Each structure stands twice: as structure tokens, then as C-alpha cells.
Amino acid sequence: DLAPLNSDSEPDRIDWSQLDKKFGPMPAAPAGLKIGGVSKTLTNEYWRSLGEGYKSLAGKLGVSVAYQAAQSEGDQLGQLTIAEGMVTQGYKALLLSPQTDANLQPVMEQAKAAGITVVNVNDAVIPQAEHYVGNVQRDNGVRVANWFIKNRPEGGKVAIIEGQAGVYAAVQRTAGFKKTIEENGKFKVVASVPGNWDRQLSYDAATTILQKNPDLIGFYCNNDGMALGVVEAVKAAGLQGKVVVFGTDGISDAYKSIAAGELTGTVDSFPVLTGEVAMETALRLYAGQKLPRVVATPQALITAENYKQYQGKPEDVRAVLLKAAAN
Amino acid sequence: MSDTNTATKSPAPSRAIAFSVRDAGTLIGLLIIFGIFAVLAPDFLTSRNLINILQQSSINACLALGMTLVIISGGIDLSVGPTAAVSAVITATLLVSGVPVPIALVGGLVIGALCGLVNGLLIAYAGLQPFIVTLGTLSTYRAVALIYTGGNPVLGVPQSFRALFNGSVAGIPNSVVMVAIVAVLAWVLLRKTPLGEYLMAVGGNEEAAYVAGVPIALTKIAAYVISGVLAALASMILIGRLGAAEPILGNLWELDAIAASAIGGASLMGGKGSVAGTLLGAIILGSMRNGLTLMNVQAFYQLLATGLIILVAMMIDRVTRGRG
């Protein structure tokens, strides 16, 4: 039996940029191959972009994809129903992004019995998953913490706006940031409160935090929607320029806000590219290649200095990232 | 005077058969939905998929049966999801720490009963409104589950426990069989026992029930305890299937359960509701999800369809049953 997967620390892993080098070019896909993608929700741009990645690569290779999502984030049984339906309908491979670490577990078992390839794609981790494609969640927070350490050498007070209580990505991102920045010794995390992925709640929380700590130097938010809410709170408090705000995900609004000089930065995990890599992984597995258990996808801290590099067409971004990975 | 006679006779048959006119309305709604999906999604009517629908509806049906009893008593239980979560994480912890399966199972059900008991006591003795009490415990129980586990899932539920819920009898999944048994028990409770009459009476006219000597507080408490136990049972079915218990399990379950009861004819004013109707309501919701997925309908349109079908189901019901 497989050990329960921890995607952030699994040793049997490969960086996405190494796939071609180690396993050769993509094998051709058989005609009429049907692949299913099940994501958390479509109400968040991140997941829609992931689906675009699936479709763009599949389109190039003549593979058909069905991309579905639960009706809302947190609809665990609804997502299970969708995934089970795909097993029933005879899809050959499934790309699953589960709501929680456990809710799609039965699908793993049914798929195994039916000989269907399953790839767990970001961000909740099914412990029994044989294959996982995604970024290192912890690393999101670590990158932002390192930005503070480098750019605010004198240290200061920082605050964290967390995602939904108990969700893997939220827990890992928060922990990565907090641990790294506290180990530096010069920073103090004065608040770490839930924003529940919600703009309004994050706005209210940030207002309250700023009022109590007018000397705060920055926020780290577990996703971009919350970060954009915090940006407004910072503006309303008249502290723009004094308080930096970081998000996570790299949604297009975050880029716009960075370009406008409002949001300080975000950790982009390149959902379109991630989708392509996930699709590639599924096809390689389907073709019988023995890939490592985890395929790590790229992420990068985006700020006003570098955001232009990452704004081009997917191919260009891919090239930029490949170059960065080669260094 | 002749009016009086016809009026006297017409309602009589409804008593003999368990399946009322109201339930027939729900059944017609279900058949229409089945008909539509059968045409639009070729795989829909395969026996494998039908069993699938039953299995997928079983958790909601289990919750909705408890919810129906609570609704009949004139209350509502918004805390079923978090109750399920608390009981799931505790059962799983017990199992993982090596406690024998039957003890862990009973332990989990007792936790569910305790959650229900707290709701019931606050409602029956402190005299608070059910909606608000269970809104408060919705947050409280969820917090308990999260704090207990530190937010982490409890993994490694042993195979012996899972087998209990994942096996099947003559091709019918165990979970479906269990819910069927629960349904029969609920039906007996409602139709044959004094408690069933008390629930109807308390929901139908609390003052009259009080004056008649019905133990109002006990009746209400019983409803919430049963709802808690069934939420716990639903969570067992789920962790049996998933092999893990998460503290965030059961999110939004209350809305599905209420929708199933209401589609099945329960009135949130109390005093009205049926076991058969509730089962049909749960199957309507389950088959809708299943069918929309088979048709590969995009999430936003699935949401739209969910909303519209709830409205249409209620309207079909209204028409088949007439006003009132």
C-alpha cells in the first residue's frame, strides 16, 4: 500500500520542467480518448483557468475533455456525485481537484477497479492518490515571507488573512508564511484571522487590524480575492504605500491591481500551465509511462517589477518559466 | 346536508394506504424528472446508474428523515451537518485508536444524540426559537469538530468498519439498505406509536397538545435527538465510503435535507410531513444531480437547474394537490 501522500514533502517527485528531459516527448494520444476533469468550483477564476489548461493541451492532441465542478465550494457530496458519474460513463482518465482531502476517496477506489488513471490536481490531497500534480502550498507563504525578509530588513508587524478554517491550502500557506517570517526574528505576526475566502469579511478584518496596528507593515492573504478586499481596506485607512498586501493564485484581477500599483504582489501558481502539465501527466500515465508520484508545477512571486514578464500568451509564459527553472 | 356526507367519506381512504395523494404528487414529479433525463442522457436509466442514484441519495435521505420528524414537530434543525462532523471525527478517532467497531459506532451515535439533546433542551426548556438555536449550534458544533481535530482529517478508518457500509446485499448497497430500514422505523414511529402522534400534535397545535397532556418538552427533545442520531448515522455512511473523517464534513447538508423534506410535503409550519414523500424528495434531488452530471451540464447551469427544479417541484405539488 502507498503511504499517505503529503504533496509538499513527498520525496518521489519531479519538477514539471524535467518531464520532457526524463521521459521524452509526449506520446501520441489514441483517437477518441475521453478525459474527465472535476474541479472544486467555477466561481473562482483559478479553477476556470485550470480547465482552460486541460482543454488547450487536449485540443492540440485531439483528446476530448469534460470539465465539471461542484455547484459551490464546499459542496463535497455534489462533487463526489460528479466524479462517480464520470467513472460510470467510462472516461479513461480523471483529473480530480477534490473539495477536501477525503471527499473523492471512493472515486479513487472505483477508478482503480475500473482501470482508470487518476491524477490528483491541486490543492487538497487525497492520501491514497498515486499521482499528484500541483504546486507546493507551503511554498506560497514561504515566498512572501522571504520577500518581507529581503525588502523589509528592519522587520515589523505583519498580519495574515486566512482562507476557510481547516482547508489544506489555507493551513499550509499560513503555516509556511508564519514559520518562515517568525524564524527571522524581526517580524511579529500580530494577527492571523479567518477571511473565509470572502472579500467583505477580509475587508472588515483588515480594517479592524489596521486600526489596532496603524504601524503594520504588511498583509499576507491566502488568496487574491481576499487580498483585493484588503487592498481596499488599506486604501480606505489612508495607508496605501505604507502597508504592503500580498495575495495568492495570480488571478487576472490581481495582475491588474499590481499594474495599477495597488496590490503589492501575488504568488502566481499559473493555473493554465498547471492544467496543461496535469493533462500531460495524465496522458503520459495513460500511455504507460512510470512517472514519479508528484509532479511539481511552477509558481512565482509576482510584483510590480516582474509582472509584465508573466502577462503574455501561455506559450510565452511557459518559456519564461522554463528558462527560470533551468537556472 | 348531502355535502356533509361526501365530506365525511372522501378523506377516509387516505388513512388506509400509507401513500397519500400528496405523495403521489411527489412521485409524479420524480417520474417527470426521470422521463426527461431518460431522453436526454442515455446512461441515465441503466440499472447501475439507478443504484448509483439511490446510493448517492442515501445520505441525504437519512438526514432528511430526521429533519422531517423535526419539521413535523414544528421545528427545524440547521445543525445536522456539524453534528455529523463531530460524530464522524470522534468515531474515526476511536476506530483509529483501536476501539472495536461496534463500540465506536455506538459511541458516534451517542455523540449525535447528545448534539440533538442540547438542541432539544435549549428549544424545549429554554423556550428559544428552533431556527436560532440550531443556527447557534451550527457554528458551535463545527468549531468543536475543528478544535478537536486541529482542522485535520482523521485518516485510516479500518477496513472492518468500512466494509459494514460499503458492502451490498443482493446488489443493493448496504447504505441503501440501512436507510431503507431507517425509513421503515421512521414510518412506524410516525404512524404507529404515541410519539408519532405527539409529534403531529405538537406541530399541529401546540396549545391543544399541551392541554391534552402531551409531554411537549419530551416530544420536541425526542425529535432533535432522533435527528442528531440520524445525522451521526449519515456521517458513518460517509466515512465508511470515504475512509476518512473530516471536521468540515457535512457542509450545507441542512439545506439539502430541508429541501428533500419540503419537496416531500413537509410543512415548515409544522404538523405535516411524510416518510414516503421525504424519500421521494431525496431521490428527486439525487437523480437531478446525477442526471445533470451525466449530461455534462456546466456548474452554473446545474445551480440554475437545482433552483428551478425546487420551485417546479413545489409547483407541481401545488397543482396536483390543489390549494390549501
Added chain:
Amino acid sequence: MSDTNTATKSPAPSRAIAFSVRDAGTLIGLLIIFGIFAVLAPDFLTSRNLINILQQSSINACLALGMTLVIISGGIDLSVGPTAAVSAVITATLLVSGVPVPIALVGGLVIGALCGLVNGLLIAYAGLQPFIVTLGTLSTYRAVALIYTGGNPVLGVPQSFRALFNGSVAGIPNSVVMVAIVAVLAWVLLRKTPLGEYLMAVGGNEEAAYVAGVPIALTKIAAYVISGVLAALASMILIGRLGAAEPILGNLWELDAIAASAIGGASLMGGKGSVAGTLLGAIILGSMRNGLTLMNVQAFYQLLATGLIILVAMMIDRVTRGRG
């Protein structure tokens, strides 16, 4: 006879002042919560933070006022969040496409009214249960907002619009001033207009109200339309503050609004509720969130506190007011 005379006098003052015994109970609850936070979080009682609390409560207060009217009429409106979302994304789209602010604003309010109208028509004329109708439109309106925007937020709400909601008058944020005006209007509506009496009557005894010539359907529809308009107004305040309108805006708003109304003394059985109480209820919930954030309470314990405070607030109220 002497009893009668003393009795004649004692209740009279309650009529003159708008603030009832029931509201005093809610106020005591609020003061207790304030007292606790004042001790635990030193910054809590600063005037800046108090204004903050008012501002943070304003959106919920706005919704809860509409909710209170609906609840008084014997109904419930679960669809306020999605109604707000639909109206927000449409207003924002209009604004972004260059439509003048007043027109966009009125447009948004009209959308809110339309959403309420649909609820009202289904409830008043089709005779469906409010809980189920608005559960159905909860999904339907959300789907409409998502489909309309493709799931993306509408960005770039112009500064002229935002200034309307973000400014302040004599140090009091505009949004607070607006909600205060709404509250006064709601109070006048409830206490001084026929519609207010009709709402109370319909919620208190619909059949008797009908026989007394109360326009039942119009009264109910009015309640849902007002609730829709206030949800739309709440969404304007929000997009003014955030500068963007998201289709997923307003998630779970209904629960906060219902909690505020109920803490403030509205009975979900209908016929009872007060404007002052609802405002206090909203402020209780708002100050609780604010205080917990100031104290940097960890997420799980915030959830726990939220649940417990709802329960405790209801219990304080129960005790101050006595049974019945």
C-alpha cells in the same frame, strides 16, 4: 375594580416610547458583550473602533431590516445574498459601461425589487412556502449572477459611485447614515403606516386579516420587494467599499440577517419584530466579529464564539423578558 384601574395605567407608557421591554433585553445583551470586550481588548471602546463597528454592521443591518419585515409578515427570505449579487453585478456592469451613477443606482435597486417581486408572487399567488421558494431562488439568482458574469468579478467601479458610499458626514460613515435613514423609514413604515399594521396582521393571523379586508397578497409582496431593495442597497454599499462586484458576493448573508432579526426579537412564527431590536441584533453580531478580530482569536475559536454568542444573546433576552 381597583386592579383594573392600576392595570389601565401601567402598560400605557410602553406605547409612547418606541423602545419596548423586549428591546431593552437586547440592549442589555449588547452592553454585556461590550463590557466583556472592553475588558479583554483595550482598543475596543475607542470611538474610532465604535464607528468601525457601526460601519461593519451596516450591511447586515440593512439586510436585517428587510428580513425583519418579511419575518413579521410570517415569511422568510433566504435569497437576500444572491439578490444582492445579481443587483451588484448588474449595477457594476452599468457603471463600468459608462451609465450615469444615479441611473445605475436606481437600476440596481430595481433589480433587487424584481428579485423580491418574483419571491413575493410565488409566495402570495402560487401559495408556496416562503422557506422553499426562497431556497429555490437562492440557487436560481446565484446562478443568474454567475452566468451573467461568467463567474468573474466586475472591476473598475468608478470613483464617483464609490465616493457616495465611502464618504462620511461629521465623522459618521455615509453607509451608516444611509442605514440609519433606512431604519427610520422602516420604523415609520412599521409603526405609522397601514402597511405596517397589515404586515403585523398577516403574520399574526392571516385568515382574520383577510376577513378584515387586508390585502394579503399585496402585503406579502411588499415585504419581499422591500427585502429585495434593501439587499440591493446593501450590495451597493459593499461594492462601493470594495470597488468590485463579485457574483459570489453575499454568501450566507441570509443567516446573519436572520440571526440579527431573531436576536432583536423577531419571531419566525410571524407577527412579531422590531426595528430597534434588529439594529441592536446586527450591532451585537458586528461587535462580536470586531472584538474577536481585535483579540486575534484563532479561526476555530472565532467560530465557537459566534455560535455561543448567538445562543447566549437569545438566552439573556429570554431571561430579561420572562417566559412567553
Added chain:
Amino acid sequence: MNVSRLSFEGITKEFPGVKALSSVSFEIAPGEIHALLGENGAGKSTLLKILSGVYRPTAGDVRVDGVAQAFRNPDDARRAGIAMIHQELQQVPNLTVAQNMFLGNSITTLGGLVVKRREQERRAAEVLSMIDPGIDPSQPISSLRVAQRQVVEIARALLNKARIVAMDEPTSSLTPAEFDRLADIIRGLSASGVAVIYVSHKLDEVFSVCQRASVMRDGQLVGIADLASTRPDQVVAMMVGRELANEQHQSFRTEEVTMSLSGVSTQRIRNVSFDLHRGEVLGIAGLVGAGRSEVLRAIGGVDRITSGTVTLRGKPLSISRPRDAINAGIGFLPEERKREGIIPGRSVTSNVALASLPAFSRGGIIQHSRVRKTAETLLQRVNLRPFLLDRPIRLFSGGNQQKAIIARWLAAGSKFLLFDEPTRGIDIGAKSEIYRLIEQLAKEGHSVIVVSSELPEIIRLSDRVLIMRDGAVAAELARHELNEETIVAHAVGTASGKSGREEQFNV
């Protein structure tokens, strides 16, 4: 005297703002049939609710066979052998007749787990057949008429062998024939040693079955009368604290026709036509279920008119809802006060103003001072007691609720008043007040229609009487033709006027 079966010792009950009972004491012997009399709001129901465990007394003791009782709930009282018939129907609409009768006291098997429904229905049928064999115990209670539902209430109290049976206005909706059967049952109970407390506003009933009477006024016991040696008018004087003048009918009928119905039909009435004059009081009599109420409901806009026309002062009126009728000056006082009359949680003032709010408003704002003044005047006129204008109406006695609803229509300035059983459950004093009120209204030029099951009331009030039979008008009698025999004859449809069914009237 032996130990009394039941004794009240210094019972006091205070509600917020009202002392409903102050130190009431009296005793009832085994086998005694004891009447409890008093005006509306005197405290009769409150005393019986204390006896049956619904309320707990503020002070004082209830003793059964000499033993002091402390009932925590109605079940305790039942266990002590007390059966109670409540004034308001206490029934659960969605249960069957038998389920309602055995509610809280089911016949069970398997150690109390399973209800024996067949057995319950058999027992229920046995008891019901003593009064009204036409009631099927397995039918839903909601399908019964009010009178039948009252029979079910009575039967419920007779199911178990009780030591004390308390009856709070058990016959308010019953016919005299049904009363006669009840009287036999009561005498049977008495013979077997059961103590019976009987509350009624119908003094003839009281005198025909009861032996002694306790009379209450404003929460106090004012006296106990031995009925064999007391005249009714003496009892009345004790109740009201003054002599009631025996007033004669006065007519204010004019020749001006203000309303006329021609061929009006609804689901339950056929082809009803009549003219109503200014200043006239028109009585409608008939057997229970003959469609009297339905005529009023049709004019009041509550029931849908399927054909025919209603004409007001020569203009045809289209009535599709109560508002249309109200706007035309029609005020309808429904038969079921609790269900169709009052908004329980609102003050009396609000209840009075409800139908005329637009008229009390200026610029969309209600002028509360005007509302208050009007309500004060009108409630004084109908003699509301206690005179607490801001008190929720649900806390008033039934009779006072009725007065408030009458005030509602006076406030609305209705010219046409439709009164369905206006004195049901109303005490003697208030009854004559209401009669006088009706006459005054007629004198002021109102037109009044009164539906009543009490023939003396019909004869006392009416200038003219319509008699309904099976949903149609069977006869019309002028004032000078009015007597009980003729009315009965037409209602039953026999020429002689002496048939087996005449007893269905209060003669």
C-alpha cells in the same frame, strides 16, 4: 356533609396587569352538578384551567376528595381523575377524530410502544354515539363542522372514568337536541358519583341540569345559589350586580331599500334573493348547516359568488374579496372569532382599527391619536372589560373579543352589518348590551343582518326573518308572523311545524 369531592380554597390567580381570580373558595359534593356563572371575563375559564392543570394558581389550593393537589401539567390533573372540556376547541387539525380524543392518553400495546388505533376508534365510536352517531372516528377532525367538533370535545372528556368533569361552555355551538342528550349524560355521571362543573351563559340549560350555582364577578365569588329555590332573574342580578330590564323589540325599519340580493349562489347556497331596508334588522334562521353563515360570507366577500348580483342603493356591486365589501360599507362579524376574527398578538386598539386604516391615515401615515380616540369611544360604547386598550386581544375573554370586533366595524363606518352568531359565548349582561347596540345601530340608519341559532334572540331582534333550508331561502316571515313554531316549521319543511326536528332549535 361528607368530604367534598372537590374544593377550591382561596384560589388567586394573577396575570401580568390583571388579577383574574381573587381568593375564590367553594366546594362541590360527589354527584353534584354545579354551575359556574358570571359575565365574560369573570374568571370562570381561569378557574377551570387551574383545576385541569393548565395554569398554576398564584395562591390557594385545589383539593380532590380532601387531598391538596399540585398539578404541574394537564396530565397530572387527568391522573387525579379530572376531565375537562375547554371553551375553545383544543384540537389538532391534522389528526383524526379518534386520535384527537385519545391524544396524550393513547390505548397502546407492546409496552406502550404501539397505538391500537382500531381499538381507539371502536371506543371513540361508542362514546360519540351517545351524542352524535354521525361522526366517524377515523375521519380527520378538520373535516368536521364546528358543532361536531364540539361534540368530539365532550366525548373526549367522557372516555375515562373521571371523578370530576369540568365543562366550559360545552354547548356554545350545539343544538337543543344535542344539549338534551348531553343533559342525560351529565345526569348519568352525577348518578355514579361524579362531580360536574358546568359553565354556560345559557341560563335555561343551567336551570334544567344544575343543582347549585356559584356566581362570580370580576374574579371574586359573589354568592352560591341553590337553583331549586332561586329564580333566573335573581341569578342574573347576582351576575351583573344590577337588575336587567326586560326590553321589548323596537323597530326602526324604513321603506328605503338599501341592499338587495337577487339569485345569489355560491358553492353552498342557491339562488338567494331578498331586500334589506334602511334601519332594518333582518334575522336569518335555519337548521345548522342550512347555509345561513354562507349568505353572510358571500355578501362579506369571503366566499366567492358564482352567480347572481348584490345591489347597494340601486347600484350593482361586484364583490370578489372582503375589501370590496368593506369599501361598500359592509362589515362582517364572522362566526369563528378565534380563527377569522382576531389578530391575537395585537392590541385591542389595533384590532379595532384594522379594517379602516386607510381612512385613519393622512398622507400614508396613520394618525394614531385619532385611532385612539375612536377606539376609546367605540370600546366604551361596547363596554370592553377590562378597559385596557393596549393589551393584546388574545388576553381578553371571548365575549370581550367579540365586542372589539363589533367595534372594528363601527370604526369602519359600516352601514351594513352582518352578524354571524353575535352572542355566541357572550354573557347575559353583554348580550342585552349587544341587543341594545344592534337596535341603536338600526336607529342610526344602519341595516343589520343577524344569523342566530337561538330563536328567542332572532325573535327579540328581527323586523323580518328569512328561513333557510338546504342552502336556499325557504320562507320569509314579517314581524307580526314571528313565533317559534312557524319558524321551525319552515326550517324543517313541514306544514304542521311539529316534527321530530323542531327540537334542533333553542326554543
